[in-house]
Amino acid sequence: MPTRPKGETTGELNTVLYKTLQWTAAPTIKLIYRPWIDGKENIPETGPVILASNHLSVADHYFLGLTTKRHIATMAKIEYFTGAGLKGKLISSTVKALGQVAVDRSGGRKSAASLEPSLEVLEEGRVFAIFPEGTRSPDGRLYRGKPGVARLALASGAPVVPVGLIGTEKVLPIGESRPRVAPVGVRVGKPLDFTRYKGMENDRVVIRAVTDEVMDAIRRLTGQEYVDKYAKRNSPGKDNDD
Secondary structure, three states, X not given: OOOOOOOOOOXXXXXXXXXXXXXXXXXXXXXXXXXXXXXXXXXXXXXXXXXXXXXXXXXHHHHHHHHOOOOEEEEEEHHHOOOOHHHHHHHHHHHHHOOOEEEOOOOHHHHHHOHHHHHHHHHOOOEEEEOOOOOOOOOOOEEOOOOHHHHHHHHHOOOEEEEEEEOHHHHOOOOOOOOOOOOOEEEXXXXXXXXXXXXXXXXXXXXXXXXXXXXXXXXXXXXXXXXXXXXOOOOOOOOOOO
């Protein structure tokens, strides 16, 4: 489990680096891209909440951060926390300073165990963002959601706020490192309450039903074509910073 800066008693995590980016990078992004954002009021100002978004680009994280002034914790590949050498240590220090959570994507029990620190974020009354597709869409369509979002919602009782990102794949397409200026929009839906399934977090049918409900809410926000299968990750050696 990665070491994260200690949060305040309100349940918010205010790291110096994250706040600095809110004061500097966020205004710059708004000035350059002029993104439109609908539904920001649907994100609770206090208490635990899960932001569940579609995933089109590495740039998604930056535009998602514009939806709320609260600190947003997201998953980062565990390799970012364990890198060797000067570059590896710099990346590790950065993701930790941002208050991010390590995720093991090798599958099986390791991947399931990686949800524990994410659950801790919610238990502290904070905001956690997740991309249920598990990787960026290879073609702009919305792919089947993985069950992590449902497991977190059912275990924590936190509401799930669906988020639809529009146009970010044109800002930083897969395989490219130089961002482009393109129209971007963000739609934030109303919170989804799954407390009716309390005590059923191990029921596979319930987990799939919750996941599908979240994905349908995202689809209605983005208007994307839905594909009822999991998206494939990029091949090793290609741009794979999902």
